[in-house]
Amino acid sequence: NAGVMQNPRHLVRRRGQEARLRCSPMKGHSHVYWYRQLPEEGLKFMVYLQKENIIDESGMPKERFSAEFPKEGPSILRIQQVVRGDSAAYFCASSSHLEYDEQFFGPGTRLTVL
Amino acid sequence: EDKVVQSPLSLVVHEGDTVTLNCSYEVTNFRSLLWYKQEKKAPTFLFMLTSSGIEKKSGRLSSILDKKELFSILNITATQTGDSAVYLCAVDGKGKLVFGKGMKLTVNP
Numbered sequence: 001n002a003g004v005m006q007n008p009r010h011l012v013r014r015r016g017q018e019a020r021l022r023c024s025p026m027k028g029h030s031h032v033y034w035y036r037q038l039p040e041e042g043l044k045f046m047v048y049l050q051k052e053n054i055i056d057e058s059g060m061p062k063e064r065f066s067a068e069f070p071k072e073g074p075s076i077l078r079i080q081q082v083v084r085g086d087s088a089a090y091f092c093a094s095s096s097h098l099e100y101d102e103q104f105f106g107p108g109t110r111l112t113v114l
Numbered sequence: 115e116d117k118v119v120q121s122p123l124s125l126v127v128h129e130g131d132t133v134t135l136n137c138s139y140e141v142t143n144f145r146s147l148l149w150y151k152q153e154k155k156a157p158t159f160l161f162m163l164t165s166s167g168i169e170k171k172s173g174r175l176s177s178i179l180d181k182k183e184l185f186s187i188l189n190i191t192a193t194q195t196g197d198s199a200v201y202l203c204a205v206d207g208k209g210k211l212v213f214g215k216g217m218k219l220t221v222n223p
Binding site: 004031033035041042043044045048055056058059091093102103104105106107108 | 146148150155156157158159162202204206208209210211212213214215216
């Protein structure tokens with residue numbers, strides 16, 4: 001029973017490049033959440049998705065960041081034209097469709113922007 | 115703005131000690147409060163609390179929620195070096211989790 005999968009685990013990009021982070025939820029889970037953890041900071045909510053729908057993107061920067069969770073395949077968090085301030089650990093979590101179900105986290109992708 | 119505050123932010127104890135971690139919150143649309151343990155990787159789920167006054171236990175760990183005073187505590191008894199980690203408190207505000215900064219616990223042998 002695989003948990004939440006994220007890849008890559010580590011990603012290095014130069015300023016101006018694009019970063020694509022992937023997340024496969026736990027089997028049977030249809031809700032996906034993305035969080036960002038900056039050094040010495042707590043986790044900050046970015047976006048909440050269900051299949052083919054963005055439910056809440058209130059934590060997502062308005063520019064350069066986008067997320068999707070297509071009908072088939074993993075959820076993707078995309079960061080265009082990365083800057084040094086985007087360096088962080090990006091965690092994905094998933095939950096079932098039940099209203100009070102807990103979120104389970106993946107191992108995270110550590111993005112380093114040179 | 116939704117807020118979760120944890121205290122203390124760090125704690126160093128000896129094996130066998132008992133520790134109490136505090137979490138207070140101000141969140142609209144409260145659904146539940148969750149505790150996670152983070153050891154340099156993915157946060158691992160410990161407890162989810164939805165009702166006041168009902169203690170949840172798992173081995174040496176226990177937690178309780180007070181929805182009137184808006185806080186929760188996490189207790190760890192007979193601490194072991196393997197308990198060393200960052201403990202995260204989060205509140206579910208209709209889907210999105212609002213996290214505290216975490217409490218770094220170090221258990222020395």
